[in-house]
Amino acid sequence: MEEKHMWQFGTREVVYAAIGAALYGVFSWVTNFLALPAAGNISLRPAVSIPMFFGVAFGPWVGFLSGFVGNILGDFLSGWGFWWYWDLGNGLMGMIPGLIWLGITSYKAKDAIIKAEVMVVIGAAIGMLVPSLLEIFFSGIDLKTAIGGYWFPAFLSDAINGLILVPILMVAYDSVAARSGR
Amino acid sequence: MLVTWKYRPRQSVIETFDPRARWIFSMLILFAIIKFWDIRFLLFFFALVMTQYALTKLTWAETKRAWFFILFLILFIVALNTLLTGRGGTAEVLHGGHVLWRLEWHVLGLSIHPTITVERVWFAMSQVVRMLSISILFFVIPYTMDPRLYGVTFRGLGLPDRFAFSMDLAFRFVPTLARDFSTTLDAQKARGYEVERMEGGIIAQIRKMAPLVVPVTMNAILSGEDIVNAMDLRCFGIRPRTWVHQLHYQRRDHLLIAFGLVIFIAAIIVRNVLHVGDFWLPTWALQWAA
Numbered sequence: 001m002e003e004k005h006m007w008q009f010g011t012r013e014v015v016y017a018a019i020g021a022a023l024y025g026v027f028s029w030v031t032n033f034l035a036l037p038a039a040g041n042i043s044l045r046p047a048v049s050i051p052m053f054f055g056v057a058f059g060p061w062v063g064f065l066s067g068f069v070g071n072i073l074g075d076f077l078s079g080w081g082f083w084w085y086w087d088l089g090n091g092l093m094g095m096i097p098g099l100i101w102l103g104i105t106s107y108k109a110k111d112a113i114i115k116a117e118v119m120v121v122i123g124a125a126i127g128m129l130v131p132s133l134l135e136i137f138f139s140g141i142d143l144k145t146a147i148g149g150y151w152f153p154a155f156l157s158d159a160i161n162g163l164i165l166v167p168i169l170m171v172a173y174d175s176v177a178a179r180s181g182r
Numbered sequence: 183m184l185v186t187w188k189y190r191p192r193q194s195v196i197e198t199f200d201p202r203a204r205w206i207f208s209m210l211i212l213f214a215i216i217k218f219w220d221i222r223f224l225l226f227f228f229a230l231v232m233t234q235y236a237l238t239k240l241t242w243a244e245t246k247r248a249w250f251f252i253l254f255l256i257l258f259i260v261a262l263n264t265l266l267t268g269r270g271g272t273a274e275v276l277h278g279g280h281v282l283w284r285l286e287w288h289v290l291g292l293s294i295h296p297t298i299t300v301e302r303v304w305f306a307m308s309q310v311v312r313m314l315s316i317s318i319l320f321f322v323i324p325y326t327m328d329p330r331l332y333g334v335t336f337r338g339l340g341l342p343d344r345f346a347f348s349m350d351l352a353f354r355f356v357p358t359l360a361r362d363f364s365t366t367l368d369a370q371k372a373r374g375y376e377v378e379r380m381e382g383g384i385i386a387q388i389r390k391m392a393p394l395v396v397p398v399t400m401n402a403i404l405s406g407e408d409i410v411n412a413m414d415l416r417c418f419g420i421r422p423r424t425w426v427h428q429l430h431y432q433r434r435d436h437l438l439i440a441f442g443l444v445i446f447i448a449a450i451i452v453r454n455v456l457h458v459g460d461f462w463l464p465t466w467a468l469q470w471a472a
Contacts (some may be wrong), residue, residue, distance in 0.1 A: 011343075011414050011418050011419055019406050021348075022402075027395065028361065050399065055455075069349050079244075080248055081248065081321035081324065082321075083369040138214065139259065139313050168392050169399060176403055
């Protein structure tokens with residue numbers, strides 16, 4: 001069996017990063033109607049679980065590209081323009097859970113799910129913190145607004161979505177992974 | 183459910199430029215804009231990006247949803263920032279100032295009394311112009327750049343072959359996956375799944391998405407195996423790839439990049455050598471406080 005490396009990016013990763021990004025883009029576009037009242041640009045997007053899950057299942061680069069490119073696609077489909085630092089944040093949100101990729105042998109094992117849940121929360125926290133802080137630089141807001149207006153609602157929404165849907169996707173993927181023999 | 187890209191050929195001037203030149207120009211203008219807090223300079227950039235917008239031949243009907251989204255987002259954040267501290271990139275706005283209103287709110291037993299000063303209001307206006315300029319600069323891209331060219335564009339901008347190809351593939355997968363989603367939605371509805379009835383708390387709402395998210399994702403992963411095998415059989419990644427669409431810089435592209443560079447260098451000279459362009463408050467605005 002081929003040996004896996006944390007940062008590998010071969011054919012398999014190229015394809016799954018593209019699938020993850022396309023799924024994230026399509027789901028984001030579909031669920032944009034579920035807008036949370038908390039903040040202007042934050043919507044309740046179950047789709048955020050896609051880059052997190054793709055990170056866990058296929059590695060950090062796949063998670064990163066699923067989030068980064070997927071967010072671009074979602075914004076392009078909705079016609080909202082290009083917000084590169086939020087794309088970067090979404091990429092990090094997928095990349096960080098991907099750091100446990102090599103340690104997972106069974107996707108339905110309790111310890112794998114707990115590890116993934118912890119990384120989902122860390123990923124959502126760091127992933128949304130980076131663009132929120134960059135908004136200080138670009139938009140001239142202060143730290144309180146960046147945290148209260150951007151980071152907190154985005155982190156809360158993304159972490160909740162990830163915590164609920166990533167384990168469901170992991171359990172479903174366990175049988176798929178066994179079927180494909182990879 | 184039909185997924186359509188916002189792009190369609192409009193025979194506009196903007197579309198005649200090489201996408202790489204447009205990305206480089208946009209990034210240079212972005213980094214020039216963020217050097218300023220003086221509304222006079224920001225209005226120059228606002229005029230520049232609105233000129234770009236005018237050259238795209240976009241109509242109000244096509245873009246009104248995006249305009250509302252951008253304006254709501256900017257006004258919400260600026261209002262929040264102004265009420266919370268009013269401070270931004272320029273520290274002098276934080277302390278003191280000429281009082282315009284002193285508000286007093288009682289929320290959950292706490293007394294909140296933000297003070298709105300002339301300086302804060304003027305800073306908020308500068309902030310709106312700056313944020314709008316940055317948003318409009320990039321807002322036209324989905325409408326005016328052919329999605330088939332993103333892969334080759336980012337390859338041309340230095341992204342490694344595999345990453346650029348992955349990006350290209352993602353754009354191509356969107357219609358297929360949207361169709362799969364639509365089929366799954368119809369199948370689940372036939373089984374009694376009611377996507378429109380989104381009642382219950384947030385957690386219940388998210389869990390209700392699982393019957394849609396899980397089958398579409400697992401189906402896509404299974405199909406992905408076939409694509410991986412097909413690409414491996416064709417020796418993908420052994421040599422640098424060639425692209426169906428080729429991009430070539432024309433004279434106008436070099437001129438666009440040069441124009442962007444001139445503005446960027448001028449911005450550096452104005453801010454770092456002449457020390458002009460920091461937060462500016464006209465003296466006549468102080469009369470508002472009286």
